[in-house]
Amino acid sequence: MRKRSPWLWVCALVVYAFLYLPLVIVVVYSFNDSRLNAEWVGFTLDWYRKLFANDEMLLAAGNSLLIAFVASVVSTILGTMAGMAMHRYRLRLLPILVLTPIAIPEILMGVSLLIFFVLLNFTLGLVSVALAHISFCIGFVAIVVRARLSGMDETLVEAARDCGASPLQAFAHVTLPLIMPGVIAGALMAFTLSIDDFVITFFTAGAGTVTLPLQIYSMIKIAVTPEVNAVSTLLMLLTLLLIVIASKVSPSLLRSNQEKAPS
């Protein structure tokens, strides 16, 4: 390894501090023995205890996880298909249709989805939120998958077909493993986008449907308690766990540049 200038280290440190310090503070203050959470008072696990006794918060967290899970699975499947189609065929309209939800302001999308559901006389609830999340996650998955595909060596698929693989076999045994890091990255992205979405969820959620962001936001009026820190800490742990699992399933995900196809 070449020697790097100390400046690089300083810059890296500052950037990492900027990215992670706020998260560390959230975690530390979840153990703070003060309802107001303005300054450090003392260590306590009370907030975690309160959190696990708080049915509303748990219901909201459960809803968020369920929606994020369904939304990421469905949008990963559909998004991968869209990414493949955009890569393989020179379609004009498809990229526009798939990618507009990314560019469109969230509030517009939220209001129009609400009006759409009302027009259909569709009961607002978990399902409408999940559908809304799927619709905006597809675009993100498709972009990531397409990027991965354009870095892939097409001749590998042709070779598989020459050796007698059916199109489906070629996809399952050659294409999919090669784009797997992209698919997983897309799924993780969909999961995170879904779990912290507020605006679209707010409009598409029905009476009695609460997700974590909605719950936390409605608490702002009465001052956010460290319970919110506690629930955020648990969510961070979950996200960390997902990343660890993802990197185990597909070790190349976290260092994908090493096996990029030579272009």
Added chain:
Amino acid sequence: MKKLAIVLLALAALPAFAKDQLHLYNWNNYIAQETVKRFEDFCKCEVVQTYYSDNEELLAKLAAGAKGYDVLVPTGNAVQALIRGSQLKPLDKKELPNLKNVDPTYLNTPFDPDNKYSAPYAMSMTILGYNEEKMKELGLPTDTWAAIFDPKYLAKVKGRVTVLDSPDELFAAALKYLGYSANDTDEKHWKEAADVMRKAKPFWAAFNASSYIKELTVGNIWLVHGYSNDIFQANQDAQAAGRKFHIRQGLPKEGAVLAVDSMVIHKAAPRPDLAHKFINFMLDGKNSAELTNLIGSGNPNLDAQKYIKPELKANPAIFPPKDVQAKLEQLQDLKPAQRRLRSRLWTEIKAR
């Protein structure tokens, strides 16, 4: 995929088989747990709450056509907007015998004559909140808007004062200070009010509508322009944290803005029968008092007085005395042209 679709459909159909439910669209922490429990036992139903944190949120969502809510608890001017948009179902007074418990001062408002649509739930006032020990030490008055507007007093607390980051509230306070109505729309009076604010601004630490409770509790800020419930909360937190000072509510003698949250029934309410039961239940003195005991909200219910904790009873911000009541005003919506003018004045104040 097919399986998933079936699961999704089953989920969608699920609520239809559940037991009787009342859908309450409310502010967070705006009803006591024990009240909900008692109502559930009484009506043999389940109360499902969804929350909003801003009247505009509620209005936006309903305007776009959201349905499924039975009872909403918007503030005065939002009730006005909902009535104008014909979003509400008229109340059936026969179902609401407890309406007689409400102090007549808060009934028959200009935006809902004869309470055709709304029944008062709870209220808050926009007043002064202060650090009792500090203000005494400095010898500053806490019963007048002059405390946050007059440079002669402000000079002693420079950088320790915050005012709400809300043109509605701050203009109303300045107009009251000048002796006008909070709903005065005379351009000349507005300019006078803007002038008062411009002179006071250098002494203010911030325009703050969100973290001022915390700052007051910790002791960084000594005097605020804020909501009575928040100030009550600040003192509770300060005492719980063992601070060496008290946070008090100061009701200015010039009068203040009053915000009454009222219960209304949405026009597409799935269960208007339960909604009426709930409204009548909440108009009962005991149930109404439980909310006040929980968050220190002002209470429009005369019957609630006997259930209020003794230490809260004497608080003028919870049951304003008659002479103060006369000086409290509910804010009314501005016309678009007026709103534009005031936004311009507001921007000028904040930009300087």
